[in-house]
Amino acid sequence: MLDTQVPLPYLLHDRVRQAPDKIFLQSQSGEEESFKQFFQQTGHWVSILKDVGVCRDDRVAVMQPVCALAHHLWLACAWLKAWEVPVNTAFKGAMLEHIFVDAAVSCLVIHEDFLPQFASIASNLPMLRTVIITGNRETAIPEFPQDIIIFDGYVPTSSVDMQVLPHIEPGDIATILYTSGTTGPSKGCLVPWGEFYWGLDLFHPRKDGTDCHYCPFPTNHMSGKVPIYNMIAFGGRVVLRPRFSVNNFWPDIKKFSCTTTILLGGVASFIIKQPLSEQDRDNSLETVLMAPVLPDYKDFEERFALRVVVGYGMTEIGWPFMSDDQPLPNAETCGRLRDEWQARIVDEAGKDLSPGEVGEILVRCDRPNSMMENYLGRPEATAEVWRDGWFHTGDAGRYDEDGYYYFVDRIKDAIRRRGENISSYEVENYIRAHDAVLDCAAVAVPSETGEDEVKVIIVLKEGHRLLPEDLIYFLIPNMPDFMIPRYLEFLDQLPMTPTNKVRKVELRREGIGRNSWDRVAAGIKIK
Numbered sequence: 001m002l003d004t005q006v007p008l009p010y011l012l013h014d015r016v017r018q019a020p021d022k023i024f025l026q027s028q029s030g031e032e033e034s035f036k037q038f039f040q041q042t043g044h045w046v047s048i049l050k051d052v053g054v055c056r057d058d059r060v061a062v063m064q065p066v067c068a069l070a071h072h073l074w075l076a077c078a079w080l081k082a083w084e085v086p087v088n089t090a091f092k093g094a095m096l097e098h099i100f101v102d103a104a105v106s107c108l109v110i111h112e113d114f115l116p117q118f119a120s121i122a123s124n125l126p127m128l129r130t131v132i133i134t135g136n137r138e139t140a141i142p143e144f145p146q147d148i149i150i151f152d153g154y155v156p157t158s159s160v161d162m163q164v165l166p167h168i169e170p171g172d173i174a175t176i177l178y179t180s181g182t183t184g185p186s187k188g189c190l191v192p193w194g195e196f197y198w199g200l201d202l203f204h205p206r207k208d209g210t211d212c213h214y215c216p217f218p219t220n221h222m223s224g225k226v227p228i229y230n231m232i233a234f235g236g237r238v239v240l241r242p243r244f245s246v247n248n249f250w251p252d253i254k255k256f257s258c259t260t261t262i263l264l265g266g267v268a269s270f271i272i273k274q275p276l277s278e279q280d281r282d283n284s285l286e287t288v289l290m291a292p293v294l295p296d297y298k299d300f301e302e303r304f305a306l307r308v309v310v311g312y313g314m315t316e317i318g319w320p321f322m323s324d325d326q327p328l329p330n331a332e333t334c335g336r337l338r339d340e341w342q343a344r345i346v347d348e349a350g351k352d353l354s355p356g357e358v359g360e361i362l363v364r365c366d367r368p369n370s371m372m373e374n375y376l377g378r379p380e381a382t383a384e385v386w387r388d389g390w391f392h393t394g395d396a397g398r399y400d401e402d403g404y405y406y407f408v409d410r411i412k413d414a415i416r417r418r419g420e421n422i423s424s425y426e427v428e429n430y431i432r433a434h435d436a437v438l439d440c441a442a443v444a445v446p447s448e449t450g451e452d453e454v455k456v457i458i459v460l461k462e463g464h465r466l467l468p469e470d471l472i473y474f475l476i477p478n479m480p481d482f483m484i485p486r487y488l489e490f491l492d493q494l495p496m497t498p499t500n501k502v503r504k505v506e507l508r509r510e511g512i513g514r515n516s517w518d519r520v521a522a523g524i525k526i527k
Contacts, residue, residue: 005170005193005194005197005198005368005369006170006193006197006233007078007168007169007170007172007174007193008074008075008078008174008193008196008228008229008232009075009078009079009165009166009168010165010168011229011232011233012035012038012039012042012075012232013039013162013165015035015232015235016035016036016039018235019035019209019235020034020035020036021034021035021036022034022035022209022235023237024038024231024232024237024238025038025068025071025237025238025239025240026237026238026239026240026256027067027068027239027240027241028239028241028248028252028255031068033068035232038068038071038072039162041068041069041072042072042075042076042079042162043076043079043159043160043162044072044156045072045073045075045076046076046079046080046160046162047156047158047159047160048076048132048151048154048156049076049077049080049082049107050080050156050158050160051156051157051158052107052130052132052147052149053107053129053130054077054080054082054106054107055080055082056080056081056082057081057082057083058080058082058083058106058107059082059083059085059103059104059105059106059107059176060073060077060082060083060084060085060105060106060107060108060109061085061086061087061099061100061103061105061107061108061109061110062074062084062085062086062087062108062109062110062219063087063089063108063109063110063111063114063118064089064109064110064111064134064219065089065111065113065218065242066215066216066217066218066219066224066240066241066242066243067240067242068240069134070086070218070219071219071228073109074086074175074219074225074228078166078168078174079160079162079166080166081166081168081172083103083173083175083176084174084175084176085099085103085105085175085176085178085188086175086177086218086219086220087099087178087220088178088218088220088420088480089111089113089114089117089218089220090420090480090481090482091117091480092117092120092478092479092480093117093120093121093478093479094429094478095186095426095480096117096118096121097121097124097125098185098186099178099186099188100121100125100127100128101124101125101127102185102186102188102376102377103176103188103376104127105125105127105128106127106128106129106130107128107129107130107131107132108128108130108131108132108146109132109134109151110131110132110133110134111133111134111135112133112134112135112136112137112138112139112141113135113139115133115139115141115142118131119142119144122144122145122146123145125146128146129146129147130146130147130149131144131146131147131148131149132149132151132154133148133149133150133151134151134152135151135152136152137150137152168193169193170192170193170194170197170368170369171192171193171194171368171369171373172192172193173190173191173192173373174191174192174193174195174196175191175225176188176189176190176191176376177189177191177220177221177222177315178220179315179316179421185425185426186423186426187375187376187378187381188375188376188377189315189316189372189375189376190372190373190374190375190376191222191315191372191373192369192372192373193369194367194368194369194370195318195369195370195371195372196225196226196229197229197369198318198319198365198367198369198370199226199229199230199318199319200229200230200233200234202226202230202289202311202319202322203260203287203289203309203311203322204230204234204236204259204260204287205259205260205286205287205307206234206236206259206286207234208234209234209235209236210236210259211231211234211236211237211259211260212231212236212237212238212239212256212257212258212259212260212284213227213230213231213236213237213238213239213258213259213260213261214239214241214252214253214256214258214260214261215227215228215238215239215240215241215261215262216240216241216242216243216244216245217262217264217419221419222313222315223262223264223419237256239252239256239258244267244419246267246270246271246274249271250279250283253283253284253285254282254283254284257284258284258285259284259285259286259287260285260286260287260288260289261285261288261289262288262289262290262291263288263289263290263291264291264419265291265292265416265417265418265419265420265449265451266418266447266448266449266450266451267419268288268290268293268294268297268300269294269448269449269450270449271300272294272296272299272300272303276303280303280304280305281303281304281305283304283305283306285304285306286306286307287306287307287308287309288306288307288308288309289309289310289311290308290309290310291310291311292450292451293308293310293328293331293332293333294331294450295331295450296331297328297331308328309322309323309328309335310322310323310328310333310334310335311323311334311335312334312335312361312397312405312407314393315372316371316372316385316391317363317365317371317372317391317393318365318370318371319338320337320338320341320343320363320365321334321335321336321337321338321341321343321405322335322336322338323335323336324336329402329404332406333404333405333406334397334405334406334407335404335405336403336404336405337403337405340365340366340367340370341363341364341365341366341367342363342364342365342366343361343362343363343399343405344361344362344363344390345357345358345359345360345361345362345397345398345399346359346360346362347359347360348360350388353398355398355399355400355401356398356400357398358396358397358398358408359396359397359398360392360393360394360395360396360397360411361393361395361396361397361405361407362390362391362392362393363390363391363393364389364390364391371391394410394411395407395408395409395410395411396408396409396410396411410444413425413442413443413504415427415442415443415444415452415454416444416451416452417447417451417452417453417454417482417483418451418482420482420483422452422454422482422483424441424442424443424504426483427442427454427456427479427483427485428440428441428442428456430475430478430479430483431456431458431471431475431485433478434466434471434474435461435464436460436461436464436465436466437458437459437460437461437466437471438459438460438461438462439458439459439494440456440457440458440459440494441456441457441494441502441504441507442454442455442456442457442485443455443456443457443504443507443508444508445487445508445511445512446511446512447486453485453486453487454483454484454485454486454487455485455486455487455488455489455507455511455512455516456485456487456488456489457489457490457491457494457507458471458488458489458490458491459490459491459492459493459494460490466490468488468517468519468522469519469522469524471488472484472485472488472519472524476526481526481527484519484526485519486518486519486520487512487516487517487518487519488516488517488519489513489515489516489517490515494507495507
């Protein structure tokens with residue numbers, strides 16, 4: 001750990017001074033940048049953003065693939081004390097518009113591949129002044145009401161002296177990350193620089209400048225940002241890949257001598273199901289953070305000669321629980337409480353529970369700036385999760401006599417699929433937009449990979465008929481691909497509580513029944 005909490009622009013400045021020519025970013029396509037080159041490209045974007053009028057506290061939306069440019073923009077926004085708003089590039093329609101409006105975005109830097117999604121909402125964004133388009137200019141640029149700047153060939157009118165460091169405190173906002181919106185529209189989480197700092201000691205095996213982190217994650221996830229912060233802090237390398245590929249995983253690991261990575265969702269299951277090879281143990285990986293943990297994680301460790309570590313965290317709270325240097329006791333644990341963190345497991349009345357009893361996970365931390373500042377523009381939602389001096393996670397868990405904690409289930413109605421948190425609220429809103437749908441409820445059901453699949457139970461309006469495949473084709477143009485349900489089931493009515501709320505516990509318990517229609521079995525594939 002560093003002596004003090006240091007925001008990323010300061011870390012980068014120091015790294016350039018100490019090792020300017022050391023390679024920092026690489027990609028499987030052969031592109032690479034040294035710390036000095038990364039710093040210079042960041043400075044170029046500082047000049048561009050300043051040139052188009054970006055000022056302190058402005059919100060700059062970023063819709064970019066996994067690439068160095070996305071991280072240049074993150075740092076450039078920080079340099080100007082503007083707030084970066086990384087946008088999930090799968091968003092479209094109402095979800096995409098919500099992010100822009102909720103964050104009051106005034107500038108957008110978008111890759112041309114995502115222009116069709118933006119075009120459908122561009123006229124509904126009065127706060128948005130400027131759109132900067134990146135890419136190879138292979139796409140025709142439609143008419144937009146905003147000022148349009150083509151990045152290729154654009155020369156800012158003045159440059160910024162990058163040796164003059166901005167005044168940034170650990171409590172200043174590093175980014176606005178939008179959560180899954182489990183109980184309503186997605187909320188913007190104001191993440192301070194200190195939260196990144198307190199993630200430095202998580203799971204990197206060396207911390208001496210020789211680590212290399214394999215990162216196929218986008219910048220709208222903490223999993224795509226933490227490696228950048230950590231490797232700049234430690235002087236290591238990051239290998240970027242646009243998305244995870246099971247066929248390219250081990251070739252990439254070996255090519256770049258990667259020592260650590262994160263395996264989210266069903267990724268670990270995909271990897272271990274590959275055919276056995278004599279080369280399995282011939283790799284450079286030393287540590288993988290796995291979430292969820294495979295039941296046969298010990299076989300994974302033995303087969304690939306590495307160590308599996310676990311943890312529990314959220315965008316709002318950082319990482320209260322992590323595994324320590326001891327071998328994992330089982331596949332269910334999410335580790336022990338980290339130093340200076342406190343946790344409680346409580347029942348619905350707020351009473352502390354004993355070891356083995358399941359209740360809601362509450363956390364807080366004695367470290368300053370270790371958790372989110374608040375939800376952007378939502379004081380009521382912030383107060384709802386921060387009650388009586390504790391952050392209420394909305395997740396169910398337990399702990400044992402040895403101090404290990406266990407995530408049991410989601411009290412919230414979130415669904416986790418292919419590494420994405422999916423809001424059941426959002427899924428239901430898309431489906432209710434169909435003229436034939438009276439009501440619906442989205443729940444998580446088990447998948448073959450150990451993660452979730454989306455199942456939606458639907459009640460049709462009287463006198464209406466709707467084929468499952470017709471509903472899927474209705475959703476495809478408007479709904480993010482990862483949210484499109486796999487299973488559909490039609491009922492005459494939804495099970496309700498006495499207070500007129502859907503009994504989702506009952507629907508989840510029902511799972512995949514004989515009346516569940518399976519999109520995959522029907523041959524409708526979503527990329």
